[in-house]
Amino acid sequence: xxxxxxxVLIALALSLIGGxxxxxxxxxxxINQAPNLxxxxxxxxxxxxxxxxxxxxxxxxxxxNSIGFLKGNLxxxxxxxxxxxxxxxxxxxxxxxxxxxxxxxxxxxxGGKDIMKKHRRQVLFSGIITAVGIxxxxxxxxxxxxxxxxxxxxxGLNLALAIALHNIPEGxxxxxxxxxxxxxxxxxxKLATLSGLAEPLGVIIVAYLFPSSLSPEILExxxxxxxxxxxFLTLHEMLPLAFDxxxxxxxxxxxxxxxxxxxxxxxxxxxxxxxxxSL
Numbered sequence: 001x002x003x004x005x006x007x008v009l010i011a012l013a014l015s016l017i018g019g020x021x022x023x024x025x026x027x028x029x030x031i032n033q034a035p036n037l038x039x040x041x042x043x044x045x046x047x048x049x050x051x052x053x054x055x056x057x058x059x060x061x062x063x064x065n066s067i068g069f070l071k072g073n074l075x076x077x078x079x080x081x082x083x084x085x086x087x088x089x090x091x092x093x094x095x096x097x098x099x100x101x102x103x104x105x106x107x108x109x110x111g112g113k114d115i116m117k118k119h120r121r122q123v124l125f126s127g128i129i130t131a132v133g134i135x136x137x138x139x140x141x142x143x144x145x146x147x148x149x150x151x152x153x154x155x156g157l158n159l160a161l162a163i164a165l166h167n168i169p170e171g172x173x174x175x176x177x178x179x180x181x182x183x184x185x186x187x188x189x190k191l192a193t194l195s196g197l198a199e200p201l202g203v204i205i206v207a208y209l210f211p212s213s214l215s216p217e218i219l220e221x222x223x224x225x226x227x228x229x230x231x232f233l234t235l236h237e238m239l240p241l242a243f244d245x246x247x248x249x250x251x252x253x254x255x256x257x258x259x260x261x262x263x264x265x266x267x268x269x270x271x272x273x274x275x276x277x278s279l
Contacts, residue, residue, distance in 0.1 A: 007146075007149055007150060007207075008146070008203065008204075008207045010149050010153065010156065011145050011146040011148075011149040011150075011156060011203045011207070012200050012203050012204070014145050014149060014156050014157065014159070014160035015141075015142045015145045015146070015160065015199045015200040015202070015203045016199075016200050017160050017164050018138075018141065018142075018145060018159075018160045018163035018164045018167055018196075018199050019138060019142070019167065019196035019197055019198070019199030019200055020193065020196055020197075021163075021164040021165070021166075021167035021168050021171065021196065022134070022138075022167045022168070022170055022171030022174065022192045022193060022195055022196030023171060023189065023192060023193045023196065024168050024171060025167065025168040025169060025170060025171020025172040025173070025174075025175060025192060026171045026172070026174070026175035026188055026189040026192035026193065027171075027189070028040075028168075028171075028172055028175075029171075029172055029175040029176050029179050029188055029192075030175065030179060030185035030188055030189055037245045038245060038246050038247075038250075040169055040172060040245050040246075041241065041242045041243075041244065041245025041246025041247070041250070041251060041254075042242070042246045042250060042251070042254045043165070043168060043169055043254075044169045044238050044241045044242040044245070044246070044251075044254075045238075045239070045242035045246055045250070045251040045252070045253075045254030045255045045258065046165065046254045046255070046257060046258040046261070047162065047165040047166040047168075047169070047238060047258060048234045048238040048239050048242055048254075048255050048258060049254065049255040049256060049257060049258020049259040049260075049261070049262065050161065050162040050165055050166070050258045050259070050261065050262045051162050051166060051230045051231070051233065051234040051238065051258075052230075052231065052234050052255070052258075052259060053258070053259040053262035053263055054158055054159065054162050054227070054230060054262060055227040055228070055230040055231040055234070056227070056231065057259075057262075057263065058155070058158065058227075059155075059223050059224060059226055059227030059230070060072065060076045060224055060227040060228070060231075062220065062223065062224075063075055063076065063220045063221060063223060063224030063227065064224075066216070066217070066220040067217050067220050067221060067224075071217075071221065072220075072221075072224050075220075075221040075222070075224035075225045075228070076224045076225065076227055076228040076231075077228055078225050078228065079224065079225030079226060079227060079228025079229040079231075079232070080228040080229070080231065080232045081228075082225070082228075082229065083228070083229040083232045083233060084232055084236075087232070087236060087237075121181070124177065124178060124181035124182060128178075128191070131174045131178075131191050131192070131194070131195040132195075134170045134173065134174060134195045134196075134198075135194075135195045135198040138167070138170075138195065138196060138197075138198040138199040138202070139198045139199070139201065139202040141163050141199050141202065142198065142199035142200055142201060142202025142203045142206070143202045143203070143205075143206040143226075144159055144163075144226040144229070144230070145159050145160055145163065145199070145202075145203060146202070146203045146206050146207055147206070147219065147222050147223055147226060148223065148226070150219060151219060151220075151223055155223070158262070159226075161262075162230075162262065163199070166238065167196055167199075169241070170195070170196075171192040171193075171195075171196065172192075174188075174191055174192040174195050175188040175189065175191070175192040176188075178191050178192075239251070239255070242254065242255070
């Protein structure tokens, strides 16, 4: 029981790192009134590279090696299909270009205070919807970190790092519309932070849903499914945003840089962690 408790605590700590990264994204918004969207796009591309590297070169690869090609692929595509269905019911996080926000704000000023108030309400609503959507995204990410931590500290650390970098732009996506609508830096920061806290909540719930003696085959299969979820999330949501804000050529370079960075970290962690911690 003590081992399980320690695993839960490690997973909670790792998920807090990932979840609270939305606060870093919010800080970009409240410190700079006009965040550099090209840099945001490059960061999104880099995070996409991390996610793809973990999905294909770590989680799916290990599942196929452990439980066989057919079973590994079935688990992987089960994750893809599951998240594809979930994505239909979740509002997609988006970041409106600053120029659009400024031009809309200017038009609203010209149109009078009533139009401005109405526009602010619409933008605030979009920010809240985005926060809800990101919370729903972060919930299974917390589950992924917990399952990764059961496999070993190396897997949990890699997942937490990729998710943390992925969550920074998500923090921007929440904070930007809320800051524009309320003109309150605290409200923008608070809502972005709360959306990230769904991640440790996912750890707590899955820790008490899954039996402590999960068979290695089921665990490898579930991690393969997590790989499928991450691959779908990356290709469906992260890459289009990176292309929009950084341009296709620059974003693709950022993706491969992210993949190389994660491959290097996979190698470093695999060789530096003790055997009993890396499983």
